[in-house]
Amino acid sequence: MGTALTVPATDNGHNVLLVGTPLDRKVIAEMHRRGGSHPKLDEPCSRLVTAIPVDDLGSEHLEGAxxxxxxxxxxxIGWAVDLLNNLMVNRLPVAFVTKGLAVRGKGLATYAETLPPQLRQMYAxxxxxxxxxxxxLANRQPTASIYGCKDLQVAERFAALMRTDYYRLSITTDDTGVEACAALKNFFAIGVSAMQTRYPDKKRGGGQSKNPTAAAFTQATLEMARLCERLGGHPATAxxxxxxxxxxxxxxxGRNSRLGHGLGRNQTIMDLMSNELAGETVEGVDTARALAPMILGNAAIKMESDDYFPLTFAIMDSILEQKSFVLDFANLIVR
Structure with missing residues (x-):
């Protein structure tokens, strides 16, 4: 995604320094061999992009950014925070495509709350x-995204740098809600995707019944809004x-969808993570583990779980309790 974002930026005439992490050394080397083309993308980067390994990054590179x-x-994310604290000498806005939830005290918070105190030179x-x-995005397909920042003017300045005819951008002050939903959608995608294999359309070869997936998708959005609010975001953002x-x-x-498909076929998460998804990071699983203290330790949510968070608990049971995925449609709230 970092490489893909260089496309709208350079289409607007901006110079971009693309820095690979220690895990990206082979990627950067291959980009140089392939004339600037990322191995997972189709087209080479613009000549306005300079790709370097992190070992070559110095504070002077960030001074004019x-x-x-x-x-x-x-x-x-911890590695990135340490790197920026060591190299950033000027106060700059920092944008994140990283998605996740973090422990803050005895509770749970988004990166919108936990990262600002950690990054000394980040002013937004x-x-x-x-x-x-x-x-x-790299192929310039029509794409709509949203930038969240408590300072709306900062968000709009960034959007102005990146907005193109194909990359359409909305802005909001609800950075917490944007971050909450970015993490939660991976979690809920597991449960929605399970419907696609749990209810095949047996009258059509390889077909999927659409109604169960649509119902679970609606339920996922409702529960995402409620959890977003509990994390400090605005429910409407969901x-x-x-x-x-x-x-x-x-x-x-993607990986969350593939995990859901396996659960829909009555496979267990242990079986899936040991075979089809071995060695892969499935973000929704990490989100489930992060949510566990808030969800399982909250008596009010437990009491409401049967009719208020049925999909959340079905996914949590599969991931944390190694149970078969079961979503009782009798518990869905139909709206």
């Missing part, structure tokens, strides 16, 4: 959310690009 965009996975946190597949829009894309494919 307009903005820093962080695209590491959630396990690498921006969360990038919404339905965006990296390859499609009904826009950051929530249901991103959920739709995630159900359409």
């Amino acid at each position: 307009d903005i820093v965009i962080v695209g590491v996975s959630s396990p690498g 946190f921006i969360g990038i959310g919404g339905p965006c597949i990296a390859r499609e 009904f826009g690009l950051a929530g249901l829009g991103d959920l739709h894309v995630t159900v359409g494919g």
